Amino acid sequence: MSTQPELLAVAAEHLYPNYRQPALVMARGKGSELWDLAGKRYLDFFAGIAVNTLGHSEPRLSAALATQAQELLHVSNYYYTATNLHLVAALTRLTGYPRVFFCNSGTEAVEALLKLARRHFTASGQPERYRVLSFDNSFHGRTLGALSLTGQPKYREGFGPMSGVTHVPYGDLAAVRAAVGPDLAGIIVEPIQGEGGVLEAPPGFLAGLRAIADECGALLLADEVQTGIGRTGTMLAFEQAGVKADAVALAKGLGGGVPIGAMLCTEALAGALPPGTHGSTFGGNPLASAAALTVLTVIEQDSLLAAVTRKGAFLAQRLATLAAAHPGKIATTRGLGLLQAVVLTEAMDPGAVLAKARDAGLLLTLAGSHALRISPALTITEAELDEGIAILDQVLKG
Numbered sequence: 044m045s046t047q048p049e050l051l052a053v054a055a056e057h058l059y060p061n062y063r064q065p066a067l068v069m070a071r072g073k074g075s076e077l078w079d080l081a082g083k084r085y086l087d088f089f090a091g092i093a094v095n096t097l098g099h100s101e102p103r104l105s106a107a108l109a110t111q112a113q114e115l116l117h118v119s120n121y122y123y124t125a126t127n128l129h130l131v132a133a134l135t136r137l138t139g140y141p142r143v144f145f146c147n148s149g150t151e152a153v154e155a156l157l158k159l160a161r162r163h164f165t166a167s168g169q170p171e172r173y174r175v176l177s178f179d180n181s182f183h184g185r186t187l188g189a190l191s192l193t194g195q196p197k198y199r200e201g202f203g204p205m206s207g208v209t210h211v212p213y214g215d216l217a218a219v220r221a222a223v224g225p226d227l228a229g230i231i232v233e234p235i236q237g238e239g240g241v242l243e244a245p246p247g248f249l250a251g252l253r254a255i256a257d258e259c260g261a262l263l264l265a266d267e268v269q270t271g272i273g274r275t276g277t278m279l280a281f282e283q284a285g286v287k288a289d290a291v292a293l294a295k296g297l298g299g300g301v302p303i304g305a306m307l308c309t310e311a312l313a314g315a316l317p318p319g320t321h322g323s324t325f326g327g328n329p330l331a332s333a334a335a336l337t338v339l340t341v342i343e344q345d346s347l348l349a350a351v352t353r354k355g356a357f358l359a360q361r362l363a364t365l366a367a368a369h370p371g372k373i374a375t376t377r378g379l380g381l382l383q384a385v386v387l388t389e390a391m392d393p394g395a396v397l398a399k400a401r402d403a404g405l406l407l408t409l410a411g412s413h414a415l416r417i418s419p420a421l422t423i424t425e426a427e428l429d430e431g432i433a434i435l436d437q438v439l440k441g
């Protein structure tokens with residue numbers, strides 16, 4: 044059982060059918076290139092949903108993982124490990140947050156934010172507060188806690204009632220003001236709504252949320268699962284708004300492809316979740332920590348933040364040219380750094396464009412209703428960006 048058709052038969056018969064994969068099996072990757080089992084090459088403009096920060100098979104990441112696997116894979120959080128503590132030092136230094144809790148995914152990092160916000164008030168001797176404010180069109184994850192925050196009916200439908208969350212329109216500070224009160228524990232926000240369609244917070248929105256949260260004594264919670272770890276050109280996207288949240292959720296790009304999530308917070312929140320109140324068996328294990336530590340080290344060594352800003356500007360300019368060439372097909376382009384989107388007009392079928400691009404050797408993802416999302420490895424080259432845009436140009440001409 045090693046050919047592509049044989050493996051596809053296993054998937055069709057036995058894999059839980061909650062996704063809609065095309066009929067191909069990925070075999071290997073190098074940088075921003077992927078090859079399937081049939082030997083077809085793809086240019087990777089999505090990096091496993093903004094995960095493969097350093098691209099595929101980055102030699103320093105492969106080596107760090109191999110070395111760590113030969114020394115120590117896992118001991119649980121009942122003991123410290125040196126690799127994890129090196130990561131703690133690097134992550135807190137690079138983000139400016141003094142405390143970090145490790146988990147295994149974005150959903151779990153958001154769940155930690157939610158539990159932190161809910162428990163902080165009673166733990167600090169204040170009256171109970173449970174309610175959290177979130178935004179329409181947001182995506183915060185799939186567990187029932189994180190799903191209760193997610194502001195998109197298509198993800199929530201069929202899962203029954205979820206409570207304790209108020210949703211208001213993204214970008215609307217007046218709606219936020221009208222919805223807050225002394226019972227509010229926190230406001231959770233993505234600096235750019237990624238799954239929602241790569242929608243940037245309007246200027247002043249994050250600063251406005253900071254002010255409102257301070258006025259009503261609630262916490263400001265940043266979901267940087269997709270935008271964090273350099274994706275927009277700064278370690279956290281919030282930095283570009285000059286705003287500091289009380290706590291931050293990270294995951295996707297942090298491990299460069301190895302599952303790891305993190306919740307960062309201020310020292311004032313260090314008492315909210317004392318021993319016994321929260322935890323994770325795998326969270327921050329040595330293998331995952333070795334990956335994240337390497338990602339952070341390479342980002343610094345190779346000056347990837349500056350590179351993302353440069354390549355992001357290059358990409359934005361190329362996408363604007365592409366949009367100008369296809370006025371009836373592209374409505375707009377938007378995004379920041381290496382999280383951008385080509386938004387198709389209502390007349391277009393985004394799924395069909397995505398499939399044609401894939402057939403032509405370019406991998407993208409859909410976000411929102413009509414956005415083709417571009418979230419490549421931070422190491423992608425300008426030549427590769429040009430190659431992918433040329434493919435999109437051909438597909439849109441056809």
Ligand SMILES: *Cc1c(COP(=O)(O)O)cnc(C)c1O
Binds near residue numbers: 148151185266267
């Ligand atoms: C992907 C994502 C999540 C969920 O992360 P998982 O690792 O899939 O659990 C949460 N929030 C945002 C903003 C995301 O993009």
